[in-house]
Amino acid sequence: MPPPKPHRFPPGKTLPEELRIAMKRIEAYGVVYPDGYYQALLEKYTREEVRYPHILMIIGQPRINNHFFYPHVLRRTGRLLDYGCGTGDNVRQLLRDGFPREMITAFDINRASIDLGFDLYCDQGEISDLFTVSGTLTFGPAKFEMVYSASVFHVIADDQEFGTYIANAWSVLRPGGIFFGSTLGQAGEAAAPSPEEWGPPRVMTKEQLAGSLTGAGFVSPEIVQRHHVPHYIADNRCVFEFCTRKPA
Numbered sequence: 363m364p365p366p367k368p369h370r371f372p373p374g375k376t377l378p379e380e381l382r383i384a385m386k387r388i389e390a391y392g393v394v395y396p397d398g399y400y401q402a403l404l405e406k407y408t409r410e411e412v413r414y415p416h417i418l419m420i421i422g423q424p425r426i427n428n429h430f431f432y433p434h435v436l437r438r439t440g441r442l443l444d445y446g447c448g449t450g451d452n453v454r455q456l457l458r459d460g461f462p463r464e465m466i467t468a469f470d471i472n473r474a475s476i477d478l479g480f481d482l483y484c485d486q487g488e489i490s491d492l493f494t495v496s497g498t499l500t501f502g503p504a505k506f507e508m509v510y511s512a513s514v515f516h517v518i519a520d521d522q523e524f525g526t527y528i529a530n531a532w533s534v535l536r537p538g539g540i541f542f543g544s545t546l547g548q549a550g551e552a553a554a555p556s557p558e559e560w561g562p563p564r565v566m567t568k569e570q571l572a573g574s575l576t577g578a579g580f581v582s583p584e585i586v587q588r589h590h591v592p593h594y595i596a597d598n599r600c601v602f603e604f605c606t607r608k609p610a
């Protein structure tokens with residue numbers, strides 16, 4: 363297993379600037395910050411560090427609504443788990459789009475990104491009940507109709523943890539349920555961990571991604587390659603959106 367990478371901003375990116383930009387993005391959703399709020403957050407995150415700096419660089423830009431399966435999500439009924447929800451950007455997008463609140467569960471092993479979301483959206487009092495944080499997935503089998511996983515595969519360096527993550531997605535889905543999401547990948551043949559300290563530790567080809575899903579028992583994986591707008595990764599990474607099914 364590669365050693366864990368430090369939680370640093372990539373070259374040219376700084377906490378003060380990324381925080382300012384993130385707050386501007388979120389103000390566009392109608393959030394109004396009190397006087398001095400930027401300075402207070404800057405001091406907090408200078409003290410505590412941002413667990414995944416990249417998350418601050420993308421907060422306020424949910425991706426679930428661009429996923430090729432999303433129109434079907436909005437038409438389906440049943441419970442949805444956002445597995446590795448981070449700041450909760452995608453949960454808020456589901457709510458904005460009218461997905462039933464009582465059908466949404468967001469889970470993460472790390473509270474820091476969820477709290478970053480609450481800090482920036484100032485909505486902890488309204489939606490904290492949707493979020494669960496635990497070291498292990500706490501839901502029983504066949505609880506969900508859909509499991510969504512955005513940018514989680516590529517942050518899991520350890521093969522065993524990665525296998526457990528996909529096996530958990532399988533377990534909590536009811537038969538016939540849908541597992542969909544996205545991960546950074548590599549177009550072409552070679553897939554290697556990022557040599558630079560800012561890149562993701564797990565970079566799969568389309569075939570490796572398909573193999574990971576079918577290896578866990580999922581069927582008919584559909585994988586769409588999207589252009590990756592590199593914030594900092596100076597190579598030929600792409601985004602793979604995937605959608606696959608647990609057999610009925």
Ligand SMILES: C[S@@+](CC[C@H](N)C(=O)[O-])C[C@H]1O[C@@H](n2cnc3c(N)ncnc32)[C@H](O)[C@@H]1O
Nearest residue numbers: 445446447448470471472475512513514517527
């Ligand atoms: C790059 S962030 C993406 C967050 C969010 N899904 C999004 O699209 O903005 C990756 C998230 O996966 C979570 N994560 C990593 N390993 C996990 C695991 N084994 N189970 C659940 N979540 C995990 C991290 O804590 C982090 O919040």
